[in-house]
Amino acid sequence: MDRTESLPPEIELAQLLQRCAARDAGAFRALYDKTSPILFARLLRMLRRRSVAEEALQEVYVRIWERAVQYEAHRGRALAWMVTIARYCAIDLMRRERMTLVGDDVLAEVADETGGEPTGFDKPNNFDHCIGLLPDNTRKCLTLAFVEGRSHDEIARLTTSPLGSVKSWIRRGLLSLRQCLSGERQTA
């Protein structure tokens, strides 16, 4: 995997998306060339199998073409908008394939990999501070869910924690994150 190449400029992606909304097939191809390696890598991370990730990638770009008109250019976040479509699409495919694609040993490996700090390219202000306030196990649960697309059950297995605890860590973690990011008073 190549991590060194810089990201395509947001403004360029936003313009391409607007042209896609106007049904410009050339712009769609240019958008695909610039972003498909990033989305494919992201899908592989969640779906693991290349054949499934390829199928997901096709569905993702069909959705991007169909929904380009809903992209709100003034909000920016063109790449984040496309990554969100890819994440949701991967979750839909997991549902269809009833995926428990990988054994526990592989999952454990993944858990180690993702133990580190998230390195979001579109972080809200104060995110690092707020995520840092959460207990380690909560942060790990949120990362496994968001980055790997793991379900409550899988996370419970991976972290060898009771399912009920995982659910309540996640619920409380999300609430604390919202309160901290919006500057609300902490209640927990």
Added chain:
Amino acid sequence: MKSSNRELVDRLAAEYALGTLRGRARRHFERWLVSPQVGSMVKAWEERLAGLEPAPERVAPPATAWRGIEKRLDLRAREHTRAARWLAVAASLLFLAFVGVFTLRGGDPAPTRLAAVQETGGTIYWQIEMLGDDEAVKVLARSPHALERGKAHELWVLPAPGSKGNPVSLGLLPESGEIRRQLSAAQRAALAGATQLAVSLEPSGGSPTGLPTGPVLHVASLESA
């Protein structure tokens, strides 16, 4: 929304955006996304959780992926063209049948452009005709479209390809029957060069801001009659 409901919906929105809302619960929740309120809760969570996004990596997808996408979208385009052609034929037959009546009554000018608001290759909800030199728009509600109470469907002209403007409203859509509406100079200007119309979900009186505020439910191409 009551504040207790709001908390519950926000919790579901959070788990939807995180990805832990699964199976039937996820599918049910997706149906609520047409509500602008629920939509904006999900969007807020997407923005909050974006901080968890790992640094992007790159893996080149196989060439077959693009070919598959091209094929799927071409298929859709063909379906669309077929429907538009059928509408065009139907419209010109109608025109031939009624041209005498129109002439005698000095009534509506002939449709010059048509659009069908429909599910991809499926049900046509509204048939839209631009009359004469875009002096008026005629809308025929062909099959009822689901609509919650207190909401309305609004029709928009999307900016012409390559131009930077905003969508311009052509007014609310009828849920049944047929309407004919004279267009203003501003609406005619927006239509010049435009190739697409869109339908958004709005509060019952129409968008309060003059721009689409709810989700865009459909986009339809304007085809020459």
